[in-house]
Amino acid sequence: MSPSLIKSYGCQGPAAAWISRFQAKRPLFALVLGFTDTGLIPGISAAGKTPSDRRYTALADGEFIYRGPGLAQFPLPPLEAGASPAIISRAIIARQAIPTWIFDAGLRQPLAVPGVHLGGRAAACLTTGQALPLTTVRHLWQQGLAWGDRLSRAARCDYWVIGECVVGGTTTALALLLALGVDAWGLVNSSHTICNHDQKQRVVMAGLAHWQATKSSDPLAAIAAIGDPMQPVVAGMAMAASRHRGVLLAGGTQMLAVYALIRALSHHRNYPWRPEQVAVGTTRWVAEDPSGDTPGLAAKVNAPLIATQLTLADSRHWQLRAYEAGFVKEGVGAGGCAIAAHLYRGWDQARMLRAIDQTFAAHAGHGHQPVNGEGNLEGNLSAGG
Numbered sequence: 001m002s003p004s005l006i007k008s009y010g011c012q013g014p015a016a017a018w019i020s021r022f023q024a025k026r027p028l029f030a031l032v033l034g035f036t037d038t039g040l041i042p043g044i045s046a047a048g049k050t051p052s053d054r055r056y057t058a059l060a061d062g063e064f065i066y067r068g069p070g071l072a073q074f075p076l077p078p079l080e081a082g083a084s085p086a087i088i089s090r091a092i093i094a095r096q097a098i099p100t101w102i103f104d105a106g107l108r109q110p111l112a113v114p115g116v117h118l119g120g121r122a123a124a125c126l127t128t129g130q131a132l133p134l135t136t137v138r139h140l141w142q143q144g145l146a147w148g149d150r151l152s153r154a155a156r157c158d159y160w161v162i163g164e165c166v167v168g169g170t171t172t173a174l175a176l177l178l179a180l181g182v183d184a185w186g187l188v189n190s191s192h193t194i195c196n197h198d199q200k201q202r203v204v205m206a207g208l209a210h211w212q213a214t215k216s217s218d219p220l221a222a223i224a225a226i227g228d229p230m231q232p233v234v235a236g237m238a239m240a241a242s243r244h245r246g247v248l249l250a251g252g253t254q255m256l257a258v259y260a261l262i263r264a265l266s267h268h269r270n271y272p273w274r275p276e277q278v279a280v281g282t283t284r285w286v287a288e289d290p291s292g293d294t295p296g297l298a299a300k301v302n303a304p305l306i307a308t309q310l311t312l313a314d315s316r317h318w319q320l321r322a323y324e325a326g327f328v329k330e331g332v333g334a335g336g337c338a339i340a341a342h343l344y345r346g347w348d349q350a351r352m353l354r355a356i357d358q359t360f361a362a363h364a365g366h367g368h369q370p371v372n373g374e375g376n377l378e379g380n381l382s383a384g385g
Contacts (some may be wrong), residue, residue, distance in 0.1 A: 005342045005349065009287045010280075010298030010305035016188070016303055018279040019343070022246050025158035027340040028151065029089075030099050030237065031065055031333060032056040032164050033115075034105040034230035036123040036131065039168025043199060046191040047331065048077040048169045058165040061086040061111060061332045062102050064115035068094060069362035073112040082327035083360060085334035088310075089163065091150060091359035092337040092352075096345050099155060103147070106132075106229030115254040118143040118233060126175050127203055127294050129210020134224040136230050141220060141265070141294040143238020152244035159246030161238060161281070163333020164230045164254060172228040173257035176205045179211055180264050181220035182300050188253040189292040193326035197291075219264040230254075235261045244279040249278065250336020252286035252294050252329070260301040279304040283335035284311075285323055308338035310352055315359050 008015035035058055038044065048054035050119040060074040064086045076084045104111055104345050106120035122139045123131040149250070154158070170190050177184040186197055207226040214221065223231050235258050238247045249255035259280055266273055280303045285306040287294050298305035312320040323329065341347040347355075 003311050006203065006306055006339055007287075007309055008304070008306050009282070014276065015279060015304035015306050017276070018246065018297070018319060019306060021342050022159050025246070025343065026156065027098055027159055027161050027276045027334060028152075028157035029337065030098045030103065030153050030160055030162045031062065032103045032105050032162065032230050032233050032237075033062050033107055034120070034122070034164070034166045034228050036166060036168050036172055036228040037108050037125040038123070038171050038203065038228070039166070041125070041168070041203060043196065043311065044171055045167050046080055046327070049080060051075040053251060054167045055108060058107060059111060059168045060084070061165045061177065062115065063112045065090055065093070065100065066102060069359065069365070071174045071264070079328065081319070081325070081336040082322040083317070085328055085331040087360050087363060088334040088356055089102060089332045089337040091355040092106045092341045095355050096341060098340065098344070099157065101151065103233065105233045116147070119328070120229040120233070121144040123172070123228045124362070125174055126207035129207050129225050131172075131227055132224050132229060135158055136328045137220045137224045137269050140229055141232035141236045144233040148237035148240030149244070152241045159199055159239070159248060160235055160241050160277065161250050161333055161336040163250040163336055164234060165332050166228050166254065169228055169230065170331060171200050172205055172226065173254045174200055175207050175226035176222060176257045177260055178204065179226060180219060180260050182260055184297055184300070187293045187297040187300070189286050189289050189294060189329065189333070191328055195289070195291040217268065219261055219268055231258055231261060234258045235265060237367060238262055238278055239265065239271055239273040242274040243272065245347045247278045248336045248339065250281050250329070250333035252282040252335070253292070255280045255282070255300055256297050256303055258292070259303040263301070264338050279306055281336040282307045283307050283330050283338070285326065286335065289326065289329065303313045306339060308335050308342065310338045311349065312353065312356070317364070320356065320360055375378070
């Protein structure tokens with residue numbers, strides 16, 4: 001594997017140690033889906049052109065990860081520019097036969113594909129200060145712990161890549177970071193080419209005013225006030241899994257917020273985890289986004305941060321080349337899956353780009369077209385069964 005394909009951006013020693021420890025090791029991909037009404041605020045997210053489109057983004061991404069290109073109950077939503085990062089993740093996990101599980105932490109509608117329903121619910125807008133019932137948040141954290149332990153003991157893998165899809169999730173992540181005492185103003189990213197910091201600040205301040213009035217020190221209570229259902233699930237999964245396996249939290253702002261949540265829960269709940277087993281993995285489009293400061297945020301939460309150096313500049317498709325102009329950037333575990341592709345099978349830039357281009361071409365042609373006899377994912381997908 002060329003070391004230039006993965007770069008460390010934070011906590012250099014632990015990040016380099018994580019990369020070395022899991023080179024050529026077998027990953028498992030877990031995708032945790034959730035929904036928050038925060039994502040319906042006009043302009044808050046670019047993960048779907050309109051609020052109506054964004055209602056179905058997580059459902060569409062989960063379906064695409066499972067089925068790949070072809071007819072879908074929930075088609076990938078239209079974007080201002082670019083293409084869903086689910087295309088990147090799907091290209092890798094299907095061709096590398098990476099075992100995959102899909103979890104519904106809290107969606108407005110049922111998944112169109114097999115998955116594990118965790119008994120959560122979609123969150124209200126964080127501006128209400130009442131995003132989720134505290135009982136639901138506690139339940140979701142316990143579900144994350146249980147599945148993290150169960151799969152780490154039973155699955156044949158060396159580390160987890162945990163991705164997410166929560167539209168509006170960088171805004172709930174900012175709210176959670178601030179509630180946990182992390183000064184994250186101006187540091188977070190978004191799916192917009194230039195992060196909408198001013199809008200995020202107005203939205204988050206409205207929710208934090210309610211949260212601060214409670215004077216609670218419980219991190220789970222912070223999620224109940226201003227968070228989303230993915231956050232407690234992934235925190236629980238990572239904490240439990242780290243006791244047996246490695247964990248790559250696949251994302252940028254949202255997974256750095258989860259990392260901060262893990263540290264807070266470990267202290268508040270006295271739950272043991274192994275920090276040396278956990279890193280945050282993203283794309284260079286996030287790590288080097290000039291409208292945010294992901295490395296600076298990673299430093300504030302003391303998280304090992306690594307990023308794939310994948311480029312789509314030479315893609316055959318303008319929708320994919322749009323990533324190089326700052327559109328989309330990350331999501332659905334794309335950065336973590338690309339890191340795993342480098343580590344697990346030693347894929348270079350050319351092999352990665354070919355797989356992604358082929359997957360997009362099949363998607364654009366509305367046909368399920370296995371390439372080079374590699375087939376589809378359905379025989380390799382656990383998805384709860």
